[in-house]
Amino acid sequence: MYKKVERQALYVWVYSLKWRKKLQRYGTISYTSPKMKYVMLYVNSSKASEIKKELTSKNYVKRVALAHRKELDEHYVLKSKDDQGED
Incomplete structure (x- = not known):
């Protein structure tokens, strides 16, 4: 049976996008921004x-940041029209 693995997104800013291929060994590349020179990488x-x-120890990497999507609450509650008029 398939086992679900929790993934975390990393944003990796590089000096040049020619290093994109080297980043593939660390995880799955989801997005690359040629203008801002960063790669969105999913890892376990x-x-x-x-x-x-x-x-961060690599010489071709400027900086690395974790994505904060897991910290956000994705359950939204819509207000009804009755709730808006009670102020």
């Missing part, structure tokens, strides 16, 4: 801190 959540530490 359990190894995210190790990979971040390893990538």
Whole structure:
């Protein structure tokens, strides 16, 4: 049976996008921005801190940031028309 693996997104800013191929060994590349020179990389959540530490030590990487999507509440509640007029 398929086992679900928790993933974490990393934003990796590089000096040149020619290093994009080297980043593929760390995880799955989801998006590349040629203008801002960053790569969005998905890695296993359990190894995210190790990979971040390893990538920051590389000479072709400017900086690495974790995505905050997991911290956001994705359950929204819509207000009804009756609730808006009670102020």
